[in-house]
Amino acid sequence: MKAKQPRVKYVEWHSPEELHEISLNWVSELKFIKDEQHFLDELIENHTLQLISKKTFEKSKNILQELSLSRKGIDPLLKKIINHHNELTILLDGVDQPIKEKQYKEDHWALTIEVSTYLNRYKEIKRKVFDLIKAIIKESKQKRLLR
Template identity: 40%
Template sequence: MKTSTHLKYIKAHDPEGLHEDTTQTLSELAFIEDELHFLRDLITENTLELIVGKPFEESRKLAEKLSSLENKEKALLKELKQHHNNLELLLDDIEVPNEVKDYKDTHYKLMMKVINFYAEVKSVKRNIFKIIAENRKKNKEKRLL
């Protein structure tokens, strides 16, 4: 996933730019939610092969990590939606000292969480595909012998 936010430029963003960043990130998180469901289904469909095969312990750890990512995604999505809703407070006509700075600081922290989350998802996804591909290759070799 590509995060449109350039973290070093958050301080220069106006509220409209922050809104676009947040909306884009919400969309990306919704896509990742679908992707995590796909990965869960992929593991479920290959459970027997993964249990019988040598990488059972590694597969179990990946399934646990996937569950953890699903929980993180839900929490991050909730936090980001709240942040998105708080943008309305930033745009109201009431002047609050440091309101924009505080919002941008929160925005920066959330974008860092999102980037770290994307990295975790990418790593787990890569490992799941690697294990399944190796397992299928071994099964294919056994059938050919």
């Protein structure tokens, strides 16, 4: 299943304080995902032999490639958000700069879509990893019961 592009029916503009909070939430979520990816790596490492078995190799290879791409995309996205957050001063400096303010709003909107897309895609990949590991654990328990 492919991650869907979020559809938005209207654009709501936020105050600088709300934009600050939104940016901090994005950074927090992405840092949590980085920690979560370490957990997924350990989970995968613990089940490597089963993942490379003939039954699950192709499926696990595709899922692990998706996870790897997700891992590679998180740092550039974090940097983009932090830079965007640092540019918030454009709205707070008291100087009327309509072109820069408009550009900031457009950048924020584009970043909102990018972050939402990343989070949706990551959740889908995580679900696939958990489903795969769950199936492996279930199969291994069944084999132990049959012995």
